[in-house]
Amino acid sequence: MEAPAAGKFVVVGGGIAGVTCAEQLAIHFPSEEILLVTASPVIKAVTNFKQVSKVLEEFDVEEQPSTMLENRFPNIKVIECGVKQLKSEEHCVLTEDGIQLVYKKLCLCAGAKPKLIYEGNPYVLGIRDTDSAQEFQKQLTKAKRIMIIGNGGIALELAYEIEGCEVIWAIKDKAIGNTFFDAGAAEFLTSKLIAEKPETKIAHKRTRYTTEGKKKEAGTKVNAGNIGSALGPDWHEGLNLKGTKEFSHKVHIETMCEVKNVYLQQEFRLSKKKSLTFPRDYHNQPVTTDEELWPVYVELTNEKIYGCDFIVSATGVTPNIEPFLCGNNFEVGEDGGLKVDDHMHTSLPDIYAAGDICTASWQPSPLWQQMRLWTQARQMGWYAAKCMAAATLGDSVDMDFSFELFAHVTKFFNYKVVLLGKYNAQNLGSDHELMLRCTKGQEYIKVVMQDGRMMGAVLIGETNLEETFENLILNQMNLSSYGEDLLDPNIDIEDYFD
Numbered sequence: 001m002e003a004p005a006a007g008k009f010v011v012v013g014g015g016i017a018g019v020t021c022a023e024q025l026a027i028h029f030p031s032e033e034i035l036l037v038t039a040s041p042v043i044k045a046v047t048n049f050k051q052v053s054k055v056l057e058e059f060d061v062e063e064q065p066s067t068m069l070e071n072r073f074p075n076i077k078v079i080e081c082g083v084k085q086l087k088s089e090e091h092c093v094l095t096e097d098g099i100q101l102v103y104k105k106l107c108l109c110a111g112a113k114p115k116l117i118y119e120g121n122p123y124v125l126g127i128r129d130t131d132s133a134q135e136f137q138k139q140l141t142k143a144k145r146i147m148i149i150g151n152g153g154i155a156l157e158l159a160y161e162i163e164g165c166e167v168i169w170a171i172k173d174k175a176i177g178n179t180f181f182d183a184g185a186a187e188f189l190t191s192k193l194i195a196e197k198p199e200t201k202i203a204h205k206r207t208r209y210t211t212e213g214k215k216k217e218a219g220t221k222v223n224a225g226n227i228g229s230a231l232g233p234d235w236h237e238g239l240n241l242k243g244t245k246e247f248s249h250k251v252h253i254e255t256m257c258e259v260k261n262v263y264l265q266q267e268f269r270l271s272k273k274k275s276l277t278f279p280r281d282y283h284n285q286p287v288t289t290d291e292e293l294w295p296v297y298v299e300l301t302n303e304k305i306y307g308c309d310f311i312v313s314a315t316g317v318t319p320n321i322e323p324f325l326c327g328n329n330f331e332v333g334e335d336g337g338l339k340v341d342d343h344m345h346t347s348l349p350d351i352y353a354a355g356d357i358c359t360a361s362w363q364p365s366p367l368w369q370q371m372r373l374w375t376q377a378r379q380m381g382w383y384a385a386k387c388m389a390a391a392t393l394g395d396s397v398d399m400d401f402s403f404e405l406f407a408h409v410t411k412f413f414n415y416k417v418v419l420l421g422k423y424n425a426q427n428l429g430s431d432h433e434l435m436l437r438c439t440k441g442q443e444y445i446k447v448v449m450q451d452g453r454m455m456g457a458v459l460i461g462e463t464n465l466e467e468t469f470e471n472l473i474l475n476q477m478n479l480s481s482y483g484e485d486l487l488d489p490n491i492d493i494e495d496y497f498d
């Protein structure tokens with residue numbers, strides 16, 4: 001066995017991945033000091049963790065001052081400072097304060113930042129951390145109309161949550177929510193967008209700490225930087241997402257289009273592009289007809305032009321590898337993440353990575369795929385620590401069970417949403433079948449079958465089927481003989497497979 005290298009265990013990033021990794025290292029090595037270096041003044045801690053079933057998990061996330069983490073784990077020392085540079089050949093990281101930290105093993109958990117369209121345009125906002133969410137809320141209180149670009153998690157949440165402000169939602173696809181749903185599920189959810197929302201704002205549950213000193217006006221630069229940790233479940237609860245008007249929902253969806261150009265007011269007036277489009281609601285009624293002046297105008301590839309107060313670019317994330325990792329020869333995935341193997345190890349010696357910053361580059365289980373989600377950040381941080389410990393002690397370690405089956409529980413449009421395995425038949429080719437059960441306004445269940453085996457499922461609403469389906473997907477039992485009984489509401493499927 002090689003003698004352990006000099007230096008400490010160092011973890012970079014105070015989000016879910018970094019904090020979970022540091023906590024696990026602290027448990028594995030109680031007599032060693034674990035250094036957590038983070039650019040944010042608060043850390044994200046997992047609380048109320050509940051293993052709902054074999055793979056499904058639920059937990060809350062709290063922003064906490066770093067001293068709370070140090071109190072819970074006296075052998076963790078948090079250094080509140082950004083890392084300026086990694087010098088992998090010298091096994092050390094240099095902080096913005098000029099401190100040089102020599103590591104024996106390093107885990108990079110610096111997360112990701114919003115991949116903004118028209119980055120740098122002062123009317124384009126991204127939402128990533130508490131500060132950018134609050135900035136968004138502040139701008140919304142003055143807004144009559146905003147434009148949302150993107151069709152993933154953030155766009156879905158905003159389209160449903162925003163009140164008192166017209167929303168023009170421009171998507172590349174035919175249906176909403178392409179990162180999570182197929183057209184059927186999208187249609188099921190879309191009906192919720194037109195219905196009046198009940199007045200059931202859930203109370204703000206968690207303590208939040210904010211970074212002061214970043215007050216900005218629309219028109220000054222309001223992009224989300226890369227300093228804070230990413231938001232997650234509940235981020236909009238407690239934020240009053242209300243514009244200047246009295247109505248609740250007015251969402252107009254422009255499908256199959258992208259942004260062609262963005263004009264500031266002055267540019268727009270000078271240009272010849274005067275044919276403004278007036279958004280229409282679901283009943284095809286114009287939501288507004290007054291041709292007022294807007295701070296910014298968006299021209300779409302379908303030739304329509306909308307004026308609005310500002311644009312939310314909810315167009316995904318890009319891993320945070322610049323500038324502090326420049327000059328190191330990491331292998332990087334197509335999505336810009338640090339490639340990690342099945343031990344969360346990057347391509348450079350003694351450097352691991354976990355969470356949004358990394359790209360899973362091992363041969364995955366046929367039922368798992370990477371998505372940049374809170375649950376995966378926790379699981380990766382936990383498993384990275386286990387691998388770092390095993391490598392240090394010369395032990396072997398098996399792939400963690402959580403990477404066997406993709407599982408995500410969340411909430412969209414106030415419905416519980418459970419996604420399991422290849423829920424959208426990802427990479428299954430064309431020889432798969434779908435089974436559906438849908439009760440409008442109540443539940444939507446889709447099961448993906450291949451060769452008689454269940455490969456994935458989408459469960460929207462209180463279906464109570466997640467545990468049974470999780471088992472059926474995991475055990476890959478041949479279900480051909482059950483046929484459509486699988487989704488028959490009159491058959492208690494749980495009893496069937498007991």
Ligand SMILES: Cc1cc2nc3c(=O)[nH]c(=O)nc-3n(C[C@H](O)[C@H](O)[C@H](O)COP(=O)(O)OP(=O)(O)OC[C@H]3O[C@@H](n4cnc5c(N)ncnc54)[C@H](O)[C@@H]3O)c2cc1C
Pocket residue numbers: 012013014015016017018037038039040044081082083084109110111112127128129153154226227228229230231232233234235320324354355356357372373374375376377410
């Ligand atoms: C609005 C929003 C809603 C979301 N909702 C959900 C949801 O409902 N469910 C879900 O599963 N996921 C959700 N996500 C995704 C989830 O939040 C992320 O996948 C997850 O938090 C990533 O965790 P992480 O630890 O990898 O990165 P982050 O949380 O981004 O943490 C990165 C950390 O690294 C630090 N850092 C960055 N650069 C440096 C540097 N140079 N030096 C030192 N420190 C540095 C940062 O300060 C931060 O502490 C949401 C994301 C957003 C933005």
Ligand SMILES: NC(=O)C1=CN([C@@H]2O[C@H](COP(=O)(O)OP(=O)(O)OC[C@H]3O[C@@H](n4cnc5c(N)ncnc54)[C@H](OP(=O)(O)O)[C@@H]3O)[C@@H](O)[C@H]2O)C=CC1
Pocket residue numbers: 117149150151152153154155157171172178179258259313314315316317371372373410411
């Ligand atoms: N409840 C939950 O689980 C939530 C999870 N999140 C997570 O937070 C992170 C950030 O969310 P979000 O920003 O919504 O990212 P997502 O990755 O979820 O979605 C990005 C969306 O933007 C589209 N897109 C990308 N580039 C463009 C472009 N140039 N023009 C128009 N559309 C574009 C993508 O389309 P395409 O796929 O075709 O590229 C996709 O629909 C994600 O990791 C997400 O999973 C966020 C909110 C809620």
